[in-house]
Amino acid sequence: MLRVATVNVNGIRATHRRGFGDWLATRGCDVVTLQEVRAQADKLPDGAFGDYHAAVDTGDVAGRNGVAVLTRQAPAAVRSWSGTALLAGPGALREVPAPDRVTLARELRAVAGQGRYLEVDLADHPVTVASLYLPKGGLPAELQRPGRMREAPDGGARYRRKMAFMAGFSRYLTRTRRAATAAGREFLLTGDLNIAHTRQDLAAWRRNQQNDGFLPEEREWFGDQLSARTLVDVVRRLHPQEDGPYSWWSWLGRSFATDAGWRLDYHLATPRLARAAVGDSVDRDHHGVRLSDHSPVVVDYDLA
Template sequence: MLRIATANINGIRATRRRGFGEWMATRGCDVVALQEVRAQAEKIPAGAFGDFHAALDTGSLPGRSGVAVLTRHPAEAVRTWGATALVRAPGDAHVEPVAAPDHVPRARGLARFADEGRYVEVDLADVPLTVASLYLPKGGLPAELQRPERMRGAPDGGARYERKMGFMSAFSRYLTRTRRAAAAAGREFLLMGDLNIAQTHHDVAAWRRSRQADGFLPEERDWIGRQLSPRTLVDVVRSLHPGEEGPYSWWSWAGQSFAKDAGWRIDYHLATPRLARAAVRAEVDREFRGERLSDHSPVVVDYDRW
């Protein structure tokens, strides 16, 4: 059995104060993908990742983004979109740069996101599997849907929306290339992360009110649908929970959203078909010992050896 989790932790230092270290130590995961690490490598405390080896891309903006894949054994290979990735041994405060290999598949349009700490992928050393952690931009509304009285921030003319659309278009090309590269190397492929999109009405509690909300726009939902097929990538959690409401993985800190389970399912395991068929259990760890670890909750899937 291989237990794999993904979690948007909304800051490694904040989530540690809420018990994330204990959750990792007791949950029995073999691989954990993280998003929004939100700390430069030298600011991450020693021992923050417990007994795991960490492959990181923290990005260049302090306090923003940052992704990681944590593994029980050192990764066979680590790839990011920038010039280097970072690796960190268990209990160590020191990080080592790893030059990106020449065979990293490139895609037009991703260069402007390369330093934001949004993507890292690793080849596991003990299993023929490539695992990736993605933090997709949150985006915003197109200009024609922006109403100042309904917005928390100032209207931006659709700039955040256009940026997200550009990322999604470029990432589609990259995803196809890296999935095929894994297959050519005899590996299954698993993309995990916070995609900031809910695909269907089963993925948003208040879906009728959310039809003109960023993250549930028709074009965003269509984009996720185009990444999925029985021959390319499978939404593992939905395949194990067909037709159910949720299980949600994100709830606003405001109001009673969490208590009422009025959430969104925006954190995914997207697996190649053979790996998806090996999934036997998918759970969302809403709380750990009565504490929310983040505004997201870890999504944990057990895979039988395939």
């Protein structure tokens, strides 16, 4: 059995104060992927990754982004967009080259150092696991209304950056998935995609049809990444008729208490691996405490 979890920790220092270390030590995961680590190597809390081997790309902007993949055994290979990664085994992080060739689409070159993507080849299973933090984005200029936005209007700049990222990432995803297949490996993309794909993935879908994260063009892009021959939404396969299970809730109001959430955190697997999924869970809290505004999405894969 291979147990894989993905969680946007929204700052690893904050989530450790809420009990992430205990969750990590007791949940029994073989692989844990993280997004929004938001700490450079010298700012990580003691024991940030427990007794796991950790591959980390913190990104080059302090306090922003950052992804990691934690594994029980040292990974057989690590690929980062920046060409380097931090490794711990377990213990202090050290910077090492991530030399496997990575060809980036033009749209991704400008963000290669931001710490948004990292992938590893597992040493104990023929699986490549990736951690992705896709940009949140924003609204196109024609939908921006100062009175209904939390952020200041930006003329659609954040929206354009997200759409460019998605266009480039789609091509990259096809290449890396095919490379895994050619090497005899299954491929698993995990992480915070910042898109609710269907109406089942968002509780208040009616009033969010013109909000970022549920725009028609974002949802269409998401659907284009999926098919019975390429990648499968694993949790949706396990829950084909259900709303949710949601993985993100605002800290404000009663959205968590009423389960008025969004499903933003995904396992997208090659078809054979998706068929091996035998159970899943969204760990809404840990001993009554929310670890982050996102909750871990845990899936068990029976690889026997």
